Amino acid sequence: KAGVTQTPRYLIKTRGQQVTLSCSPISGHRSVSWYQQTPGQGLQFLFEYFSETQRNKGNFPGRFSGRQFSNSRSEMNVSTLELGDSALYLCASSLSLGQGTYGYTFGSGTRLTVV
Amino acid sequence: QQQVKQSPQSLIVQKGGISIINCAYENTAFDYFPWYQQFPGKGPALLIAIRPDVSEKKEGRFTISFNKSAKQFSLHIMDSQPGDSATYFCAAGFTGTASKLTFGTGTRLQVTL
Numbered sequence: 172k173a174g175v176t177q178t179p180r181y182l183i184k185t186r187g188q189q190v191t192l193s194c195s196p197i198s199g200h201r202s203v204s205w206y207q208q209t210p211g212q213g214l215q216f217l218f219e220y221f222s223e224t225q226r227n228k229g230n231f232p233g234r235f236s237g238r239q240f241s242n243s244r245s246e247m248n249v250s251t252l253e254l255g256d257s258a259l260y261l262c263a264s265s266l267s268l269g270q271g272t273y274g275y276t277f278g279s280g281t282r283l284t285v286v
Numbered sequence: 287q288q289q290v291k292q293s294p295q296s297l298i299v300q301k302g303g304i305s306i307i308n309c310a311y312e313n314t315a316f317d318y319f320p321w322y323q324q325f326p327g328k329g330p331a332l333l334i335a336i337r338p339d340v341s342e343k344k345e346g347r348f349t350i351s352f353n354k355s356a357k358q359f360s361l362h363i364m365d366s367q368p369g370d371s372a373t374y375f376c377a378a379g380f381t382g383t384a385s386k387l388t389f390g391t392g393t394r395l396q397v398t399l
Contacts, residue, residue, distance in 0.1 A: 269382045
């Protein structure tokens, strides 16, 4: 069974640009959540999607957005990149909303570097 | 009220020893407490989880102890092995309709020979 796939693995962007990250959840998983991981702030929740609808949102500026497609694949977009957006962006999928019985499965992340 | 405080920040344990990591939470509405293990270059992987209706859960060498009245929980790794060297995160969340987890700041564990 394939795990959570995130593409690309590494990305270097310039300040002011925008970026789109992709996540393919485990087959059958309908909920996709995104987290930002930095050495200073740790793992912080960005947003969660279920059935193509954003169900929960963390405390991030509007430059961070996302969407989910009918096949449960998700993308997140960051516009007007800032140096502080450099981080590992992690996608996690689960069968349904809530941690349920099995909780999350995380992908390996996309390492974004803003220069 | 959403914070999860984790300690220590780093831990060095000899092979065969017991590793203990502690976490404390504030929000009494949390009803799901997982521990994640993360190796360099990888995403966090669920290790073990507990719900507040039990005080202890054991899976192999890993045990969660939960103290609801003190709002604390801890991870014990028995017979620690070099392969356990990783960063460990505690977290708190809900089993209901919100998947969001609030994570602790992580503990970097090094198991020496």
